[in-house]
Amino acid sequence: MIRVGIFGATGYTGIELVKILARHPQVHIAFATSDSYVGKKLSDAFPCPYDIPLVAHDAAPLDTIDVAFLALPHGASADFAKRARDAGARVIDLSADFRLRDAGAYKKWYGLDHHAPDLLPQAVYGLPEIHRAKIKPAQLIANPGCYPTSVILGLAPIVRAGASDGAIIVDAKSGVSGAGRKPSLTVHFVEVNENLSPYNIGRAHRHLSEMEQELTALGETRGIIFSPHLLPVSRGILSTMYVRLKDGWNEQALRDLYVEAYRAEPFVRILPGGQVATLAHSNYTNYCTISLHPVAEVGQAIICASIDNLIKGAAGQAVQNMNVMFGLEETAGLL
Numbered sequence: 350m351i352r353v354g355i356f357g358a359t360g361y362t363g364i365e366l367v368k369i370l371a372r373h374p375q376v377h378i379a380f381a382t383s384d385s386y387v388g389k390k391l392s393d394a395f396p397c398p399y400d401i402p403l404v405a406h407d408a409a410p411l412d413t414i415d416v417a418f419l420a421l422p423h424g425a426s427a428d429f430a431k432r433a434r435d436a437g438a439r440v441i442d443l444s445a446d447f448r449l450r451d452a453g454a455y456k457k458w459y460g461l462d463h464h465a466p467d468l469l470p471q472a473v474y475g476l477p478e479i480h481r482a483k484i485k486p487a488q489l490i491a492n493p494g495c496y497p498t499s500v501i502l503g504l505a506p507i508v509r510a511g512a513s514d515g516a517i518i519v520d521a522k523s524g525v526s527g528a529g530r531k532p533s534l535t536v537h538f539v540e541v542n543e544n545l546s547p548y549n550i551g552r553a554h555r556h557l558s559e560m561e562q563e564l565t566a567l568g569e570t571r572g573i574i575f576s577p578h579l580l581p582v583s584r585g586i587l588s589t590m591y592v593r594l595k596d597g598w599n600e601q602a603l604r605d606l607y608v609e610a611y612r613a614e615p616f617v618r619i620l621p622g623g624q625v626a627t628l629a630h631s632n633y634t635n636y637c638t639i640s641l642h643p644v645a646e647v648g649q650a651i652i653c654a655s656i657d658n659l660i661k662g663a664a665g666q667a668v669q670n671m672n673v674m675f676g677l678e679e680t681a682g683l684l
């Protein structure tokens with residue numbers, strides 16, 4: 350059995366980790382942490398059937414685990430990653446702390462001096478569809494952000510093939526759980542309900558740095574314009590991406606490219622022509638669902654990609670990474 354510790358079990362991604370790992374056939378949950386509910390059970394903090402005792406983050410027995418999942422805010426995560434690595438545990442960090450390779454870029458986008466810059470060189474960006482071989486031996490995984498998971502998977506084949514010409518426009522919508530469990534005015538029911546709000550549009554959202562870092566490593570891009578929106582649903586992300594295609598890319602060539610790129614992938618589904626990816630295709634699953642919509646008259650393609658932000662966008666992908674790291678069936682606990 351793989352012994353896991355879950356930091357931040359009382360948050361939205363933390364509780365998803367517990368749900369997935371509790372039913373994983375090869376995992377034992379050694380501990381779960383929370384400072385706000387220390388001494389209580391997880392079922393006291395969250396309406397759930399898990400009577401797991403909660404220990405303070407600082408009191409976590411790191412010598413009892415093989416791998417630590419960090420479902421903590423950025424900034425806090427790096428401190429616990431360092432401690433877990435010092436104790437010999439492998440780390441899967443769901444925060445943004447190790448996603449950007451450069452501490453200067455992290456400071457620019459997250460406004461913080463990195464708490465563990467010495468660990469950055471060993472961090473592997475945990476998108477199995479792109480980095481599986483590097484994830485296997487990794488000691489520290491930077492689990493991708495939710496928007497970037499949908500956008501990178503949605504664009505990777507086109508960028509790798511050099512088929513895009515000009516800036517790519519990404520219009521993305523996220524359910525409110527994307528903002529975490531801590532209440533704020535922005536996620537207040539009355540502000541969100543029956544509303545649709547763009548935020549940090551253009552080139553202002555932090556996730557842009559991550560998308561461009563990963564996509565430019567795959568091929569040439571002429572930049573991304575990224576417009577996220579807050580959608581009045583609990584969960585799910587739908588990214589609609591507008592790509593100007595180079596000459597010669599017709600509908601069949603585009604479809605063949607995507608089908609071939611993801612043929613062996615257990616968690617990426619390319620929908621048949623005529624179908625459109627929606628939140629419902631992916632919610633409550635670890636799938637990324639992609640649909641392709643060439644607009645031949647203007648030499649463009651529209652690509653729609655949906656994921657569940659808490660599963661493929663966070664906890665499910667983290668478990669997929671664990672499965673790869675420990676040589677388990679990649680789908681274990683996730684189907």
Ligand SMILES: NC(=O)c1ccc[n+]([C@@H]2O[C@H](COP(=O)([O-])OP(=O)(O)OC[C@H]3O[C@@H](n4cnc5c(N)ncnc54)[C@H](OP(=O)(O)O)[C@@H]3O)[C@@H](O)[C@H]2O)c1
Pocket residue numbers: 356357358359360361362363382383384385386406419420421422423425443444445493494495526527528529530531658659662663
């Ligand atoms: N929500 C998503 O869709 C999503 C998707 C991908 C990645 N992420 C990332 O995953 C991480 C967790 O997100 P979330 O949505 O689960 O957040 P959340 O619901 O706000 O939960 C955060 C957890 O961290 C703990 N915590 C809060 N402040 C802390 C601090 N200063 N030091 C240590 N622990 C602290 C909280 O526990 P106590 O207060 O009980 O200690 C809570 O369990 C974040 O870095 C987020 O960016 C989230």
